[in-house]
Amino acid sequence: VTIDWASSVDLLVDLGTGTGRRAALERALRAAIRDGRLRPDDRLPSTRALAHDLGLARGTVAEAYAQLAAEGYLRTRPGAPTRVAAWARSPGARAHPRPREAASTTAGRRPRPPERPRPPRHDLRVGLPDVGAFPRGAWLGALRRALASAPDAALNARDVGGRPELRTALAAYLGRTRGVLADPERIVICSGFTQGLALLCRTLGGTLAMEDPCLAELREVARDAGVRVARLEVDESGARPELPAGATAALLTPAHQFPLGGTLAPERRAAFVAWARASGGVVIEDDYDGEFRYDRQPAGALQGLDPEHVVYGGTASKTLAPGLRLGWLVLPDRLLGPVLDAKHVTGGTQTLDQLALAELLRSGAYDRQVRRMRQRYRRRRDLLLELLAGRRTHGIAAGQQLVVEVDSEARTLQRAAERDLALEPLGRFWHAPEGRPQGLVLGYAAPPEHDYRATLAALADVLS
Numbered sequence: 393v394t395i396d397w398a399s400s401v402d403l404l405v406d407l408g409t410g411t412g413r414r415a416a417l418e419r420a421l422r423a424a425i426r427d428g429r430l431r432p433d434d435r436l437p438s439t440r441a442l443a444h445d446l447g448l449a450r451g452t453v454a455e456a457y458a459q460l461a462a463e464g465y466l467r468t469r470p471g472a473p474t475r476v477a478a479w480a481r482s483p484g485a486r487a488h489p490r491p492r493e494a495a496s497t498t499a500g501r502r503p504r505p506p507e508r509p510r511p512p513r514h515d516l517r518v519g520l521p522d523v524g525a526f527p528r529g530a531w532l533g534a535l536r537r538a539l540a541s542a543p544d545a546a547l548n549a550r551d552v553g554g555r556p557e558l559r560t561a562l563a564a565y566l567g568r569t570r571g572v573l574a575d576p577e578r579i580v581i582c583s584g585f586t587q588g589l590a591l592l593c594r595t596l597g598g599t600l601a602m603e604d605p606c607l608a609e610l611r612e613v614a615r616d617a618g619v620r621v622a623r624l625e626v627d628e629s630g631a632r633p634e635l636p637a638g639a640t641a642a643l644l645t646p647a648h649q650f651p652l653g654g655t656l657a658p659e660r661r662a663a664f665v666a667w668a669r670a671s672g673g674v675v676i677e678d679d680y681d682g683e684f685r686y687d688r689q690p691a692g693a694l695q696g697l698d699p700e701h702v703v704y705g706g707t708a709s710k711t712l713a714p715g716l717r718l719g720w721l722v723l724p725d726r727l728l729g730p731v732l733d734a735k736h737v738t739g740g741t742q743t744l745d746q747l748a749l750a751e752l753l754r755s756g757a758y759d760r761q762v763r764r765m766r767q768r769y770r771r772r773r774d775l776l777l778e779l780l781a782g783r784r785t786h787g788i789a790a791g792q793q794l795v796v797e798v799d800s801e802a803r804t805l806q807r808a809a810e811r812d813l814a815l816e817p818l819g820r821f822w823h824a825p826e827g828r829p830q831g832l833v834l835g836y837a838a839p840p841e842h843d844y845r846a847t848l849a850a851l852a853d854v855l856s
């Protein structure tokens with residue numbers, strides 16, 4: 393549909409034909425803003441007008457606007473038209489010439505420098521640890537030591553499965569802290585768990601059963617890598633071991649279900665492993681935040697039950713920083729070769745950072761960082777729960793996120809945008825959000841430490 397945008401541009405909005413029209417509209421608007429077809433301060437049509445043009449329910453358009461406002465792309469104010477936020481344009485965006493009449497009104501003015509996306513004032517989105525606590529000094533020291541002793545060969549990109557120094561250090565660490573049965577030879581280092589999942593999907597093909605809800609981005613990665621995605625129902629005891637017919641693999645978050653926060657019950661762990669043995673299927677264990685349990689020892693990795701049928705996946709994204717792009721897979725023997733072949737095509741992972749991480753693990757600095765952050769996140773979670781007293785929340789004392797139910801995600805996001813607080817709606821994570829409980833997934837690790845109380849105050853305002 394081509395819409396004559398009231399301001400000055402025609403905008404092509406392609407919603408496709410499938411379900412998920414709200415998500416498609418959000419994607420189309422984000423793309424238009426990013427590549428400059430919609431520009432800072434451009435006025436968007438009213439929700440009523442756009443809903444009419446696109447044949448959507450007005451509520452769907454309102455929810456899409458609220459989501460983009462929460463992400464910082466749009467600016468909404470009660471009683472005023474919705475506009476593209478002044479900063480909402482990526483630095484690399486293509487310049488898009490304005491139509492002649494519009495350009496003439498700005499003649500004589502100095503051209504404005506390109507606008508950079510401005511981060512929100514407060515941020516409680518998921519997937520973001522407190523990167524202000526990254527151990528810069530320890531990392532620098534580790535990198536210096538690693539580089540001083542690394543063989544020249546470490547600077548080649550031959551070790552497509554990862555540097556032996558890191559695989560050896562990880563095997564010891566994962567065995568000691570997570571009960572993973574890890575032979576260094578069975579470990580493949582990848583660019584985050586995300587790349588590991590893509591490699592597995594390309595290797596396994598078929599149908600991947602994914603928890604509902606789950607991390608939306610991983611669903612997209614799996615589809616993009618060519619597998620069909622099926623649903624696994626989730627409750628407070630984790631995923632139900634009711635595998636859809638034809639499933640060839642199941643992706644689970646056993647230690648701390650993402651995002652609802654349950655832990656996989658022991659009989660369910662056994663049932664998933666029994667399914668994999670009987671069917672020849674594979675369980676993929678996403679242990680994204682297994683180090684962070686606050687009330688007791690975390691449950692050991694599921695992989696320890698049956699390393700020939702469970703792939704273990706881990707990451708440095710929660711313990712150190714997502715920007716490192718370092719993750720790892722511990723693979724059954726039969727999958728090692730095929731996954732390495734897939735990795736070969738994709739390319740290796742930067743070796744110097746691998747060496748630094750190996751050094752951090754060997755020296756004990758990694759353990760110290762995890763212990764320090766465990767205390768910090770536990771305190772943050774306690775403060776957040778105090779604020780949410782009386783509301784319905786979900787999740788064990790673990791990780792970096794918790795879910796609170798709300799009456800309306802759209803209204804809550806709208807209020808949050810007015811307070812310049814970025815929030816994550818639970819709706820994004822369901823395979824299909826219709827008829828599901830509405831909520832927020834609060835990522836309490838994201839704010840810098842000095843701003844945490846102010847962020848909670850903003851949240852209190854939004855929820856009041």
Ligand SMILES: Cc1ncc(COP(=O)(O)O)c(C=O)c1O
Nearest residue numbers: 519584585586650680707709719
């Ligand atoms: C559920 C889940 N799995 C995995 C990851 C880690 O992804 P990566 O290692 O690619 O950063 C995340 C990070 O946000 C996550 O939330």
